[in-house]
Amino acid sequence: MPVPVPDVVRAADAELVVTDLRRSRWFWVDVLGFVPIEEDDEVVYLRGYEEFLHHSLVLRQGARAGLRRLAYRVRTPQDVGRAADFFAAEGLPVQEVPAGATRGIGEAVRVEDPLGFPVEFFHAAERGPRLVQRYELRRGAEPSRIDHFNVMTPDVRAAHDFYARLGFSTSETIEDDENLYAAWMFRKPTVHDIAFTGGAGPRLHHIAFFVPESHHILRICDILGSLGEHPHIERGPGRHGVSNAFYLYLRDPDGHRLELYTSDYYTGDPDHETYRWDVHDPRRRDFWGHDVVSSWYREGSTALGLDGRPKPLVHPAASEETVHVGADGLGVVTEAQLRS
Ligand SMILES: O=S(=O)(O)c1ccc(O)c(O)c1
Numbered sequence: 264m265p266v267p268v269p270d271v272v273r274a275a276d277a278e279l280v281v282t283d284l285r286r287s288r289w290f291w292v293d294v295l296g297f298v299p300i301e302e303d304d305e306v307v308y309l310r311g312y313e314e315f316l317h318h319s320l321v322l323r324q325g326a327r328a329g330l331r332r333l334a335y336r337v338r339t340p341q342d343v344g345r346a347a348d349f350f351a352a353e354g355l356p357v358q359e360v361p362a363g364a365t366r367g368i369g370e371a372v373r374v375e376d377p378l379g380f381p382v383e384f385f386h387a388a389e390r391g392p393r394l395v396q397r398y399e400l401r402r403g404a405e406p407s408r409i410d411h412f413n414v415m416t417p418d419v420r421a422a423h424d425f426y427a428r429l430g431f432s433t434s435e436t437i438e439d440d441e442n443l444y445a446a447w448m449f450r451k452p453t454v455h456d457i458a459f460t461g462g463a464g465p466r467l468h469h470i471a472f473f474v475p476e477s478h479h480i481l482r483i484c485d486i487l488g489s490l491g492e493h494p495h496i497e498r499g500p501g502r503h504g505v506s507n508a509f510y511l512y513l514r515d516p517d518g519h520r521l522e523l524y525t526s527d528y529y530t531g532d533p534d535h536e537t538y539r540w541d542v543h544d545p546r547r548r549d550f551w552g553h554d555v556v557s558s559w560y561r562e563g564s565t566a567l568g569l570d571g572r573p574k575p576l577v578h579p580a581a582s583e584e585t586v587h588v589g590a591d592g593l594g595v596v597t598e599a600q601l602r603s
């Protein structure tokens with residue numbers, strides 16, 4: 264008897280451990296314009312202007328920066344139990360989380376997925392204030408909503424195959440005859456809720472937030488420049504090949520990477536076809552052929568296990584950086600160079 268698969272609606276919430284909550288609040292709220300819905304000395308709950316639940320991002324004070332959880336909303340309360348059963352049947356760690364353990368979130372189940380990531384599934388959630396048309400409040404990049412997670416893992420194929428079993432469809436990939444270097448997978452009808460970047464993992468690569476228009480991305484670049492905070496800009500602005508989205512990558516004060524992202528496309532028809540990029544196509548990651556800075560391939564945030572301890576890293580056999588990819592300008596680098 265196959266174990267029922269939980270009906271995942273979308274990527275909905277994430278929790279980052281930060282080493283200086285006040286400094287992080289300054290970056291995410293005062294500079295980027297996220298809305299603080301609730302906060303105390305230890306934790307800040309943030310969301311965008313076009314979100315309706317209590318929050319979509321939690322910043323929690325801690326001694327060491329890391330990823331504490333990636334959370335998906337499921338369609339019904341029964342799907343929380345189905346998620347617990349699905350992961351338990353895989354022999355993976357499963358924790359029941361009482362309602363309110365995370366402000367505004369009902370009872371949930373927290374698991375470690377086969378890649379080693381702390382992943383949570385919830386249904387019940389408090390609604391937050393409706394801010395969609397409170398234009399007088401909008402600031403910074405005017406973040407709309409959380410859009411997707413991107414995680415670093417040494418075996419993209421295994422990651423892809425597991426999330427396909429969890430009911431995710433595949434919108435785009437980067438591959439060659441030997442390897443699947445990256446994959447974008449979705450439950451909501453857009454390009455992705457989760458994407459896999461080949462590399463030493465488990466590590467968080469980034470959390471992405473949708474912004475209304477590309478000019479919001481240009482404006483936050485100008486704001487960061489004006490503040491002399493331009494070093495927070497890591498990659499972009501630019502146009503992605505994969506997803507066709509307009510993008511910008513920033514690093515927060517702890518180095519957590521976030522993407523501001525807009526104008527991807529609809530994927531909601533039942534026969535949506537996967538679009539496959541050749542790893543040698545220089546337009547795959549930046550449609551204008553711009554280089555991808557090597558920190559974007561190499562750096563990520565430590566994943567914390569359900570016990571709160573950092574997950575040990577597993578290194579990949581081959582990674583996109585070791586394949587000659589003209590756009591990245593890196594040419595061929597050895598694994599030894601990568602690890603140096
Ligand atoms: O750089 S890629 O074009 O591969 C890309 C596409 C979509 C994303 O969300 C992303 O982070 C990266």
Ligand SMILES: [Ca+2]
Pocket residue numbers: 475476526
């Ligand atoms: Ca638009």
Ligand SMILES: [Fe+2]
Pocket residue numbers: 411413458469471522524
């Ligand atoms: Fe992304």
